[in-house]
Amino acid sequence: MDSYNQLIEEITANVQHINSEAGLFQLKAEYLGKQGKVTALSAQLKSASVEEKKRIGQELNALKEIVTKLFNDKLQAITIEQANAQIAQTQYDTSLRAEWNKRSRLQGGYHPLTLIKREMEDLFHSMGFAILDGPFIEDEFHNFTALNIPQAHPARDMQDTFWFADKVHCLRTHASPIEIRAMQELTPPFKFIAPAKVFRNEEIDASHEAAFHQIEGMVIDKNIGVQHMVYFLEKLVQEILGHHTKTRLRSGFFPFVEPGFELDVTCHLCEGAGCSFCKGSGWIEFCGCGLTHPNVLIAGGLDPNEWSGFAFGLGWDRFAMIRYGIEDIRHLQSADLRFSQQFRSY
Ligand SMILES: [Zn+2]
Structure with a gap:
């Protein structure tokens, strides 16, 4: 030892x-x-x-x-x-200017869809709207039946659906099921928007993706009429596309509204004169809208004699494409850094 x-x-x-x-x-x-x-x-x-x-x-x-x-x-x-x-x-020279050009190459930016979403959420929040979402996987009731699209209704064929093996559940094909969930859970009067990712079993091209985005909005109150909807949507368009933007209503068919409309806005590129973007018409489609169908109110648990409402749905990707001049929807989900880096805030 x-x-x-x-x-x-x-x-x-x-x-x-x-x-x-x-x-x-x-x-x-x-x-x-x-x-x-x-x-x-x-x-x-x-x-x-x-x-x-x-x-x-x-x-x-x-x-x-x-x-x-x-x-x-x-x-x-x-x-x-x-x-x-x-x-x-190591000595630090705190008087040196930051090298922005070198550094910004390594810095990310927000995706255009995120920028649009935040802008819309800020705007709607300021108008007293709630911001909601729902599940990606929906059941047949919320995605179709409750929205006045019964089985064998031709509107089901309009939306190519990713069904699960049980034939009851599917990937939500639109943001509208959130309307049903909102009516089931909230006490009227209420108003909300829901930015949502949706899925369609579609062929993909420059203006179609299998997964894309919609922003759904709904207002439920007493004695709601088309005039309330028009006033609201005009204000909305002017707020997000500029006060010079004009709107027009065309009749349109959506099973969950009655009457249903398509809202067009003047083309932002030619300001209504006609160009290749608006195919010479001077107008571009902005959103679908209408007064909530009584069958939909009933499916959501509301009495159509007491409550009424309007709803609108706009293509979130399309809005980003209009705002930022993006010519191909596939860029939005390409994960190509050269694309997203263009949206840095400086
Ligand atoms: Zn145009």
Whole structure:
């Protein structure tokens, strides 16, 4: 045991004088390496009796543990010392201008869909609307039946649907099921918008994606008429597309509204004169809208004699394309950094 303690004292003294990692590793090899002094002590085991072997083995292990800790502690101390020295040597010039051009190459930006969503949420929030969402996976009732689209209704064929194997659940084909969920859960009067990702089993081209986005809106109150809807949508269009933007209503068919309309806005590129974007008409489709069908109110648990409402749904991707002049909807989900980097805020 005395020789062990001597060895520990010797190593402690030697380690103190080391001040580099390389020096420390060399010293460690002298004691713990294959030919090292500590390793050599194992030779005692060969000639020892079984009793002694057990005792010597335990003592040897304890010694190795102490010596290893000595080296590890020193290594940690050297590492910290080196880092501190490096920090002390580094000089910062706080008067230097930030290198924006170099840095901005590495910096991300918000996706145009996120920019539109935030803008819409801010606007609607300021008008007292709630912001809602619903599940991606819907059942037949919420996606179709409750929205006045019974089985075998031709409107079901208008929306190519991703059905699950049970033929009851599907990926929501539009944002309108959120209307039903809202009516079932909220106490009228209420108003909300719901920015939502929706899915259609469609062929993909420059203006069609299998997954795209809609913003649904609904107002439920007493004695709501078309005039309320028109006033509201005109204000909305002017707020988000500019006060010079004109609107027009065309009749349109959506099973969940009666009467139903398509709202057009003057083309932002030619301001109504006609160009290739608006196919010469001067108008572009902005959203579908209408007064909520009594069957839909009933499906949502509301009495159509007491409550009425209007709803609108606009293509969120299409709105982003109009706003930012994006010519192909597939860019929006391309995950191509060259595309998204164009929308940095500086
Ligand atoms: Zn135009």
